[in-house]
Amino acid sequence: MTDIKTLILPYSRHFLEWLHQHHVSLALTTYQTNRLCLIGVQPNGQIFTPVWEFDRPMGLYATTERFYLATRYQIWRFENILENGELLQEKYDRVYVPRVAYTTGDVDVHDLIADPQGNIIFANTEYSCLATLHPQHSFTPLWTPQFISKLAPEDRCHLNGLAAVNGVPRYVTAISRSDVASGWRHRRQDGGVVIDIQTNEIIASGLSMPHSPRWYQNKLWLINSGTGDFGYIENGEFVAITFCPGYGRGLAFVGDFAVVGLSKPRDYHFSGLLIGERLAQKEAEARCGILIINLNTGDIVEWLDMDSEATELYDVAIFPQVRCPMALGFKSGNIAKLVTIGSPATTQKKVISFSLWGNDPIYNIGAIKNAELALKIYSGWICRFYVDETVPKETLEHLGGWSHVEIIPMQTPSQNCTGSFWRFLAVNDPDVEITIIRDTDSRLNQREKAAVDQWLTSPFPFHIMRDHPWHRSKIMGGMWGFKGNFEIQTAINNYVKTHAESLTKGIDQQFLNDVIYPLAQYQSLVHDEFYGGKLFPLPRQKTEYVGQIFREDETTISELDEILEQHLRKVENPQLKAAKAEFERGQDLKKQGKIEAAIACFQNAIAADPNYIPAHNNLGTLFQNQKHLDQAITCYQNALKINPNSTLTLTNLGSIYIIEGQLNRAEELLNRALELNPELVPALYNLGLLYKQQAKLDEAIQLFQTAAKHQRDYADAYFELGQIWEMKSQFILAKLAYERVQKLNPNAQHLLSHIGFVKLNLCDWENYDNFVQDLINSTTQYIEEDEKGFTLAPFQLNALPIPPELSLAVAQKHAIGIEKSIAKKKPQFIYSQKTDKLRVGYVSPDFYSHAVGRLIYQIFENHNRDEFEIFGYNLLNVNDEVTEMIKNGCDQFRDISQLPAVDAAVQINADGIDILIDLAGYTGYSKPQIFAYQPAPIQASFLGYPNTMGANFIQYLLTDEWVVPANLAKNYSESIIYLPHQFICSPMEISNQQFIRAEFGLPEDGFVFVCCNRHFKITPDLFAVWMRILQQVEGSVLWLSEPTTEEVINNLHKKAAASGIAPERLIFVPKIPHPEYLARLQLADLALDTWIYSGGSTTVAALWAGVPVLTKPGLTNASRMGASICASGGLPEMIANSVEEYEQKAVDWATHPQELQQLRQRLKARDAALFNVSGFVSHLEEAFRQMGNR
Template identity: 30%
Template structure:
């Protein structure tokens, strides 16, 4: 049934729209409430009121009003799209997907509904469906920046890094100032072995010249005089349940408060229990989510920060343009990104001599590399980690290799190497665990790759993962030996495996992301598990697999070994970091 709107109601709606344009939400809401009561058949009033209810955080009321709208105008694509959004907020994901799909059936060119549907499917790990939805949209609108960018993200989530790189490049061709596409491109380059260090460095320098990273004419920040203590600022989007939190929390806790005052600048969209815990560790906590770059930089300058840390690099949610405004006299990048930022405004990058050996790598950074004497990081094991149990080979009668790394690190080249290992250890199994493996299309692609390497699907177990930290770590009880990825090594996954008593075989390369394993394992007294070639990787894994008694001994002594290592020496690593920071500050004041 089509809605019928009287002339007075149409006049009322025009007036409401004028009020909304002027930002007079309260009066607009009151008039809409009255209009909906007086004329329940006015679809326009129901729709506008639903939009306001949604903005007010009342998705159930919004959904009810949108249902009324659609009873009057079943093919109202805006209402269908809005209904999908409200249902998504309510957790009714299947109904939300149906609403978005209904909008597309009415108007296949409605990109907003298409993107909303693709995002919902992506979050539900229905990645193949999301890809199809986006590709259909791109056929209709080849120059759509948003469709192309979201396709790149979906491809990257599936572990198809080379295709993702191509899609990010296409996004930037369409919109050279697309900051997220540019940063995601830089990050994605590290996953595939096809890109050299020099190429990746050149890409970073090129990105630094793009509009989002161009500094304003002159910083106009007002800074207070230096205080008695050095003021350290840590800026991150990952002060939450994220891998970075496991490496920064021990440092925040162990900083010498007599010498340093600690500020945290949180660009966190959805705070959680980890956010709350970290908030209690900082001396000063600043929420900068939603602040413009200018205002965030001004806040940091007003706080009188002496040394400002970036903990994200070119990863999601980072605020590198803030650093381009020079809110602090010394600016440092650390932990959250395995490479240079490429920015002139970033002065230093913290690392160690194992992850970044002195030499050619220094020339492929826009920052000066500062090497801590032992490890570039320290790790906080999860409090909820389960107790250790004997390796599963004792009960199974065969070795289970495992990798719980991000699927983007599981490249065709990596599968070829693992396939070679599985052919040589003929009775072994491989357990891969990653969220995208919930998607049937992704599973088929991975299994097909192994079949091409002569490895039967029955020897490969694909696990989409578990929701909780304890449940996640319990899966290491199913693994005898962990296989690190290359050229992008694991960091958190390596630490977790070692804490759960699982040895990690790592292949080391030239750049930081392919030397993280070398740093972590060497600092744990496990340098013999670091290999320098594919042949050595296979040989080492085969040797470790043969010695089951050593596997049992390794697991039994794993946690004590880590407790004695620099990796868990939070006090020592923090003091080493503080020595470097104090020297930087003293030098800057001479």
């Protein structure tokens, strides 16, 4: 083809690879330049970006074989003219030709779809309605919002977006609810709505210019264009997952990815819209192009820019299974040159597809028998046999004698097993409407036909059947079907090529599970009464089952039949009836809380019928709940002996192995359960817990989300999602997850601390004082209720003004829970006799470039080897330069991250540790269970956790009199060992890079206050004092670390403005590597510490960088760390004893720069105790001697 205009567009490094991997190409419209652009990948691996001119192209709707395009006055339908597998000019795998134009007039068509019957339905923006085409007139209105009083060409609400569910229109977006001409223009900021057209309900409001709603993976996604956010609607709220640097319009999906279109503003600024402010804050320019966004993480993974060619896009669409598309425009010579001749019209076929090769009678006789059965069972269907030259002539002649049989010759494969793929090729055939894939060694029957008929009336394109306990695959090779066509040949070729070393029997089924099932997973009707699915509509005859294997003499495989018969025989079994009766009694007793009586009933049920699996499972569950884990394991193992594929049993046993820390065994069992039933919610949940423990957070998120999708009221799954989003600093998502739990369980008052901690991270202080009092009251109530279990996270309470005695009670209850959980498995350790050297073990998940790791890495090498032998026990398998320095400083360094807690304790005891130091407490990835086993005679908490652990298994706390003065020691369960100072500063690398203030928006001459503490440490009363300080120091600014979400910035800006401070005086600076962070920190004049939870490592880092820190101690460990650091850092004058003194000192230092400079000079010497590592270690060793001698 000639005279094709293409664009030269920049794109991300792996953009083309992404297109290739997902076997898609793209289309986009830009009405500003009147262009339609396709984006594909040529066979040579180069991008292909042809463009054509149309009059104001807008909405797009695409499938593999056609697409629809809305223009100023018309809607065009383009049809592909190539056969499947055909390439034009050895390059284009689809060529779309304009076939029909529907003239609508100027109704301003925005989004459009084609429903399952081929009707075009579109957002008629000018007339504020949803419409379809009319054979005589411009359109037929189908639906109008209830707030629109009249059908008039006035664009009243700017109804623009349309989302279909299963091909049927369901949701629309509008910019406002205005009922006057162009009234929407005055409500762009927050007037946007989403409407359910079936119920006429507004399901979301307060949006800012919403566009492109799409239903995908059971969620309603859209672009909140006025704020720059992409996300979804849940419970009436918009949940943003990604900020997009531009005005978003156009949205499509493939796999776990969204394709989002971006535009630049029409007038080069977003007047009155938040997106403009957000871009300015980020010092970013709006972009025109497309983004590829990972739906699980919200990350932008790929991009393509249109900046050089256009400034505005309207829509994007995906061509599935198309690599390099071409189209014909109206100003192209190709429209005259391209002439093709089609085959005579044929009626689309319904095909039963088989593979056949070789002379084995089982398969040859089976082929003939199935052809006979098809005449009776599948009247009107074609039996298609893909055969090669090895099939006996007699078989071919017999089959060829029937008019309903098609024989497709194939080349004899180099390896026979690949012939099993042939039958799948019917899916590729455009003349085939319905394909069902079958095995020649099984027999067609009425049971399967009834299931197929049920599928044909369903909206699902795929059909999957499993009908025997051994049908364990996600898709059985000869028991599935598909409506329509898709490109499967290329996928097969690629799969065979990449699996050349493993081409054995069953490779076709492996291909189905690996390649086809991800496509079919949410688009299938599944008939399966063993592993989860719809019951077959017809009962089976005796031991008949779909997919039953037959020999050439028409006998079946007795072993397989007996397995099925065992399942079926139980229905008639008198022992089973007796077992069921006992079981049901046990269930009732369990509900009444009569556990011992329930246990007896389940044991009676097993005695009546040892093969009754539910009794084994329930007995195991009761034992598991009572912490009798060995007995529970025995129950589950007995159940698996009866049925190795009992998914519930596999899940239960896996959950115990998680408790015991046997994660590899647990993972194997849970994956096996999910292979048998991919939608089994308990297995999804438990595997999520396992991955969370292993820090595989993205995998865990996916599992918990899938569990919640299949069980919408699964509060535990939402709770775990909340915890992981917290760990990933995705606090908006965490808040939504916790609020979902609260909605499902309004009495779950333990959520208050989680929600409070998340809101602190978002600097959301609404009703802060009332919230704190509610938390104190509910916590007190839970402490007083002995047997209800306690799930408050002790760490989170450190950030809230909780009375110290209540914090101690929470820790004690948490510790008791840990002790109870390990009591049944607790070994009786014998402690080694003391040697000439004390063996000291340090346990931490933070032996890397973590705040703790950076502070302590030099401690280990400075220990006196004449008296001490040092062991390091790593709880998290992360390795970097800090890890290496700690390793080199230890006599022994062990990675125990994958060991169960009990095995880790056994290892520590075997190492003969005399003193075991906990550097993590109740922080993330800690394992207090190890200490609960008491593997060492002396165990102490030090540095990593800013509070008491409230645990009998932690005997000592190493601290100083600043952090825990004598009058506060009563709030600690540990015996206090006082060091001269608690904190130590190992040398920190400072980059030589020279930064200037202007790079970060800091004023050249103004005074710069800084606080690099995490945002959850900022409280409303503290922030109010900061604002008063800024008011008193003219030209000053407050530098804060850049948050992970815009909501923090918005909240703090609002609070600043309410205090009379211009929001631009808050400067948010992004995270950079630590050496550069320290160099940049030197641009600040004075650091301001937080109060309730003061800075630890951030305060030490500031002093190392030469920046003085102003702090105010409170009544808790967490609130007094800053004072300890300033005292040991040689700056006692930086400790304020009241709010008033804190404010006064900040203003005084800011207005007396010479005196402040003297402090900076003092810090430069680094001769204070804080910086003397060897001296600190000497004091630490004296503390060890004290503990060892007690």
